Amino acid sequence: MEDAAQELRMILGADGYVVCRVNRFAASNAQRITVVLSSVDRQMRKAMSTIGASIEAHMEWSLLPFAWPGEDSDAATGPFIAELSVSGAPVAGIGFPVKLGIMGNGFALFFGSDLDLAGDRVVEFHRDIYRIMRELLTLDVQRISPHQNLNDRELQCLQLAADGHKSEAIAEELALSVHTVNAYLGFAATKLDAVNRIQAIAKAIRLGLIG
Known part of the structure; x- marks a missing residue:
């Protein structure tokens, strides 16, 4: 699965990625988000921590991918719309929410200022992210009978x-x-x-x- 995530990162033209599980019942934001796959550096981790709450808020009402601007903003903007890729507005990354019912929830983030955000490609990527997350969560479920x-x-x-x-x-x-x-x-x-x-x-x- 790490190889699959790396392949998606390269196709998308991202500098790094992170795949996270979301625990709905944790008491604090710090406990709710668990990193399960990652290639990000310290700066990207800092960026992820600043938009974590916004990601959770977005996932409450939408399963659409979302994008967020650079360091001048601390909030994700969503739902993701194609205009973001052609408007000239700087984009620091794109996120893909995943909800799999009783199996669990999560999301994947891809960081980079030169991402290939063509509409059809975004849809395909979201489908691939669902597959990766489903496989990760299935492995967890299989660890208990x-x-x-x-x-x-x-x-x-x-x-x-x-x-x-x-x-x-x-x-x-x-x-x-x-x-x-x-x-x-x-x-x-x-x-x-x-x-x-x-x-x-x-x-x-x-x-x-x-x-």
């Missing part, structure tokens, strides 16, 4: 527990009873073959299920 797939509530409870919240606080946050929260945490521990919630949290973090 089918009976270990956690549902949204179990992941939410695990994430909040990982953030240091007690069962009572989790129950208040999610409008659940303490008994229900403890049940979700117990189910999660069983599915992860963990002896307690602390071990379940550690395994879930290692598997990239929570931040």
Whole structure:
């Protein structure tokens, strides 16, 4: 998959790329975005950190690719439109959102000021990014057996527990009873073959299920 991402980078004419997974249930922006493939340097990583929140906001309402300007701006602009490639406005990069339902969400960013942003090519690239992300997430899912797939509530409870919240606080946050929260945490521990919630949290973090 790294070879596939590198090939896309070369075809697009990008200086670097990064493929990220988005954890919806993490408590902070820093925890929500996990880099899974990358060829970027320190300057590109800094640029990614400045537009991370804008990327998440964009993905809430659109699956269209987006572009963002250079260092003078700290926000992504989207949805991506073909006019950006011919208007003369400087473009620092292009991003491709990916939403795969229960498999997870993510995005790929390609950095560069001389990108080939032809409309048809952008559509093809987005399709390829979906394929790469699907393969990456499938590998993660295969690392745990089918009976270990956690549902949204179990992941939410695990994430909040990982953030240091007690069962009572989790129950208040999610409008659940303490008994229900403890049940979700117990189910999660069983599915992860963990002896307690602390071990379940550690395994879930290692598997990239929570931040």
